[in-house]
């Protein structure tokens with residue numbers, strides 16, 4: 238933004254501030270003079286944690302040096318998780334004292350709202366928002382964007398995003414950071430040409446799975462209540478072999494609840510008309526009977542692989558459903574992983590530690606691990622959250638290829654509709670006062 242415009246804006250803020258407050262001391266004028274709002278697009282190559290540290294510790298350089306000696310606070314999913322853990326551990330209510338409720342009892346959207354109030358109460362000079370729109374449904378996104386816009390009247394904001402679509406139009410200063418020099422570059426809106434995966438040769442399953450019926454999951458009039466509050470009401474849904482479903486629904490509509498029924502983890506499935514891989518829930522099946530039919534990716538799985546496993550070992554461990562590699566893999570298993578690494582173009586990284594890979598590489602590798610045995614059902618729970626546009630593109634290519642080249646059924650859960658993703662069916666949860674009802678929004682038999 239040209240300097241002249243910035244000065245005009247600063248003058249206006251000072252003026253309105255004087256009108257509202259009657260008087261302002263020099264310190265406040267100084268503060269308002271420095272108030273700048275930034276939107277920064279970060280590639281996944283950038284060490285985000287380190288970048289945020291530089292901002293909070295006042296070590297940022299160049300144009301961001303304005304935040305030196307200012308009190309900053311971080312608004313992020315990790316900060317919220319830490320709060321939830323702390324409140325749970327000490328049995329306290331800190332983030333939302335007026336509600337007398339712990340943060341964990343709120344839905345994702347509500348948590349963000351409560352935590353934002355908490356951040357504002359700390360009276361910071363600036364707040365860093367790390368991908369604040371992740372995990373939010375469309376309506377909650379609009380509400381949060383409005384709150385951020387209002388907030389810019391009083392507190393400087395620095396929004397850090399990984400996707401161009403999340404850049405806010407009302408934030409005047411925009412830049413992108415491409416590497417760990419943290420150097421600011423002008424934000425380019427041009428369409429990038431991303432890498433194309435070599436997806437022609439997806440390795441076949443070493444052993445065909447043992448489940449051959451066409452219906453994998455069948456729920457009829459399934460309902461779940463918590464504390465006498467109905468969450469999902471009379472859900473009927475069938476998932477068949479080879480289908481590609483996307484499960485959508487606003488925050489709190491019950492998507493995770495439905496997933497936990499499908500994975501056999503939710504005891505509320507007992508006594509209901511719920512059939513998992515040919516068996517009615519609660520007829521003596523073991524959790525293992527269900528788990529072995531499912532390959533799963535959730536973002537929290539990344540944290541499981543924090544030791545010094547190499548990329549190759551991490552993927553190989555998928556054959557044994559273990560977190561580390563404790564059994565010597567067979568030659569065939571090693572060959573299969575070698576082939577997969579070629580598909581995802583990561584052969585050169587096979588001996589690199591998984592934790593040293595970029596977040597996008599980790600994500601692709603974890604999805605490969607989940608699909609390694611060609612399970613009847615692959616569950617992908619928000620697989621592109623936190624990724625930049627380039628890595629989103631890679632993950633979507635991989636998912637579409639799994640659909641085209643294998644008979645694995647895919648259940649993809651996300652708030653975002655990705656333009657490149659091609660689910661053939663969509664199941665939607667629609668909240669009501671008596672729990673969410675389920676609706677097949679779209680279903681193609683041509684799988």
Ligand SMILES: Nc1ncnc2c1ncn2[C@@H]1O[C@H](COP(=O)(O)OP(=O)(O)OP(=O)(O)O)[C@@H](O)[C@H]1O
Pocket residue numbers: 342343344345346372463464468486487488489490491492493494495
């Ligand atoms: N164990 C539980 N005890 C009490 N309430 C619960 C429990 N698990 C989920 N809920 C409530 O059930 C509702 C649905 O939650 P669920 O996590 O299934 O929704 P979701 O669609 O996955 O939400 P989001 O998109 O925000 O992750 C929420 O109001 C949640 O607070």
